[in-house]
Amino acid sequence: MANAPRYQQIKTFIQEKIEARVWPVGTRIPTEYELCDQFNVSRMTVNKAVRDLVAEGLLERTPRLGTFVTEPKAESPLMDIRNIADEVNARGQTYHSDIRTLKCISAPADVAMRLGVMVGTSVFYSEIVHYGDAIALQLEQRWVNPALAPDYLAQDFNQTTPNEYLSTVCPVNTIEHTVEAIQASSTIQQALAMRSDEPCLLLHRRTWSQQTLVSAALLYHPGSRYKLTSRTDR
Template sequence: MPTPKFTQIKQFIVDKIRSGLWLENQRVPSENELAKQFAVSRMTARRALSELTDTGILTRSQGLGTFVASFKSQSSLLEIKNIAHEVKERNGNYSCTVQVLESINAVAPIAIALGVEVDSVVYRSVIIHNENDSPLQVEERFVNPLLAKDYLQQNFTALTPHEYLSTVAPLTQARHTVEAITPSSEMCQWLNLYNEEPCLQVIRRTWSVNGIVSFARLISPGSKYRLGGQLTFKNNNKAHNA
């Protein structure tokens, strides 16, 4: 079965970016230019650009065109850090317990979050991260197997999922939602919470140049964990960097 034209256009753009021929903030061909180059309709070219924009590979600016997204900043508010490094930076002793490592059929919310078909096979892991032998965070992660096929074969007591995924599918973008939640009884058990207390939940989706890599829930006791960040503002006269 031939590859759809819009997929060919997407792959063409991704290859140009991965090879370094198209750099961050560089303008990419317009819908009309791509339609002419690939002998397709403008609607087909628009679909390719729109899907790459939705996954954070491209950015569109009204009246200016479409540009290669900046891959240096993974989040405007939160920097993605490896929790093992965080603990060690505090001179703590990091360890973890792998509770679940399995393949499952994706229910609708997980399929939507990963951009895959409902009931398709995805990978799931549940890992408890400890600091000085005390539970600090529960990480439940769903992974697209097309982008990390050997995920279930990894020893996550030796490296974190973040470290592994950063190697096999280097992250280009992440989106976060942060909220306070009341933990379930299972979560209380995993976190050794004998008295119910509010927890901090971070919902995180991560992308590589080839699509959505993972969807994760990171849950920590409010009394043990906090998030912080820093914004740096720079003067820049270039319009597409403003």
């Protein structure tokens, strides 16, 4: 570490304080001027270390108040589909869900278009809030084609997730993702324990199996607790 760039040494110092819980979530870290004096470096060097940690979600800057240790954001890959329960458990958190709705409905026009069926077709609908520990991470609204997953409503989604079940009975070969930032409705804000002024990430997802559209989902995420990533190898 002695041969590492100075900004990397400062970054590692801060990371170790956070990981050791010396600086728990909510702690205001030393100012950039204090870190400059401690490490005998320029403010530009300290600023780079802090900016990196802000970008990585470990720190959060609050104007006029300082820089604080923040709860790391949950993260999902944009170009793939992963079981949210596995993602939560991999971060060392405990996964659980709140099943708000699980029923058969007659598809209105918007759902029929989204799922590629005729208006009035019977489709399955589920609405589930997914948690990491006691923190709501995602509100999932999903519509499923009964012809491809006839036993969907019989599943215990406290023991599995819709994603895990559908991936087993209808292996996915095509994914469509669209992401937008929205102002969430009061119902969604309440379900996800969001502030009224907090941005919401909405992921539109449709999945196909053997060229047949299986499900369409709207996945809502609190902007302060979640991020979506994408990586392309060339």
